[in-house]
Amino acid sequence: MKLVIKYMLLFLLMVSLGCASNPKPKYSEAELESLNTAVTQKSFEVDARWARPMPDPALTSIANAGLVPQGSTINRINITGTSSYLRVKNDSVMADLPYYGERQMGGTYNPIKGGVHFKGLAKDFSMEPTKKDSGVAVKFSVNEGPENYQVHIQLYPSGTSNISVVSSHRTPIWYDGTWTPDRLE
Known part of the structure; x- marks a missing residue:
């Protein structure tokens, strides 16, 4: 009986240590x-x-036809090397991001600029720290012609980022990437 109690205690100890939450990532002061x-x-x-x-x-x-790039799936498409960017400079924002999804509202189709393209002044610009880590959440909206974009960006000290784009004319899309201080001074 004592042996069973010892194994139960050992099991409970292992389970409680295994369920411990992950520590917060440590970032350097420079980051x-x-x-x-x-x-x-x-x-x-x-x-x-x-x-x-x-x-x-x-x-x-499209995926069943074999038209998704190598190493990609329909819900995660590799766009490395396509010069896809989103830039914030003061109150100006600009983006050139490829778009995969459905257009929900009618409008003109431009085969040269079929992606998420905008260049203009940000409206409702806000920044706040993220709740779970040391990152920063940036939110704004911008119009490009008749289309309105609601953009949410999460920047992390490690240099990684996430972008969410909700359009008035298309289904939402998200992007993962890296961020750097703007090099265009």
Whole structure:
């Protein structure tokens, strides 16, 4: 009986240690300072590496036809090397991001600029620290012609970032990538 109690205690100890939460990531002072400077000066650029569209039957058909890039799936498409960016400079924002998804409203189709393209002044610009880590959440909206974009960016001290783009004319899409302080001074 004592042996069973010992094994039960050992089992409970192992389970409680295994369920411990992960420690917060440790960032260097230089990484934190770089993030704070870029956000305070509103001067950074995000280089998108992965597009994460909302899967739907049309994208599934494209994937089944073998038209998704090598190493990609319909809900995570490698866009490295496509010069995809989102840039914030003071109150100006600009983006050139590929778009995978469905257009929900009619409008003109421009085969040269079929992606998420905008260049203009940000409206409702806000920045706040993220709740779970040392990152910063940046939010704004911008119009490009008749289309309105709601953009949410999460920047992390490690140099990684996430972008969410909700359009008035298309299904939402997300991007993963890296950010750097804006090099265009």
